[in-house]
Amino acid sequence: MIAAGRAPAVKRPPQQDRAHLTRGRLLDVAGELLAEVGIERISTNMIAARAGLTPPALYRYFGDKYAVLEALGRRLMERQNDVLDAWLTRHAPAGIAAMADHIGDLLAENAAVTRAEPGAVWILRALHASPRLVHVRLESHRHVTDRLTDACAPLLAEMRRSALWSRLRLAVEIGFAADEMLYEEDRVPADAVLTDVAAMLRLMLLDLTSPFSASGRGAE
Numbered sequence: 001m002i003a004a005g006r007a008p009a010v011k012r013p014p015q016q017d018r019a020h021l022t023r024g025r026l027l028d029v030a031g032e033l034l035a036e037v038g039i040e041r042i043s044t045n046m047i048a049a050r051a052g053l054t055p056p057a058l059y060r061y062f063g064d065k066y067a068v069l070e071a072l073g074r075r076l077m078e079r080q081n082d083v084l085d086a087w088l089t090r091h092a093p094a095g096i097a098a099m100a101d102h103i104g105d106l107l108a109e110n111a112a113v114t115r116a117e118p119g120a121v122w123i124l125r126a127l128h129a130s131p132r133l134v135h136v137r138l139e140s141h142r143h144v145t146d147r148l149t150d151a152c153a154p155l156l157a158e159m160r161r162s163a164l165w166s167r168l169r170l171a172v173e174i175g176f177a178a179d180e181m182l183y184e185e186d187r188v189p190a191d192a193v194l195t196d197v198a199a200m201l202r203l204m205l206l207d208l209t210s211p212f213s214a215s216g217r218g219a220e
Contacts, residue, residue: 023061026051030068031118039126069126076117077140083109092151100205104198111179121183145169171204
């Protein structure tokens with residue numbers, strides 16, 4: 001019971017929770033600004049002002065604008081990885097053919113998550129253009145390849161893991177490249193591109209199960 005004449009105490013969120021929310025807010029603002037002004041013009045002062053913070057407050061979370069861009073890239077890649085994990089949970093237990101038949105779902109869901117990210121096209125451009133950020137994209141694509149290899153390797157006992165990884169790494173790069181192309185190329189319908197790439201990747205996955213693939217490219 002609250003004593004008469006005393007206002008109820010306001011429960012403040014833990015400091016860690018507040019910091020997490022503030023960091024997320026800064027990233028949302030940075031993504032929005034990227035879409036408006038691009039990589040070269042965006043600055044930490046601009047981000048702080050839009051978020052209603054002072055620059056020193058922003059520097060508690062990010063050392064410079066490239067740290068902000070890296071965090072944006074990692075957040076986007078983590079959300080894409082969540083899509084992959086959910087897709088593997090649904091289809092990997094049924095085998096490579098099931099994954100191949102549903103590869104279009106993975107491409108479409110990944111594209112939807114990317115387009116929902118504030119400033120996604122500029123985040124992707126930054127990950128390609130800046131030497132300080134290239135490792136973020138590379139680490140993510142390698143992680144996706146690792147997860148796919150983990151799912152396929154038990155079903156392809158005669159294929160060396162290194163050979164399997166190399167072939168899946170190429171498939172991963174093709175899938176991401178097709179999605180990124182759609183941000184800049186307006187002369188082809190997005191649905192048609194995703195359909196064509198899904199068909200291509202489906203054949204690549206099914207080919208892993210062929211006798212030639214196992215003995216000619218992967219056997220010890």
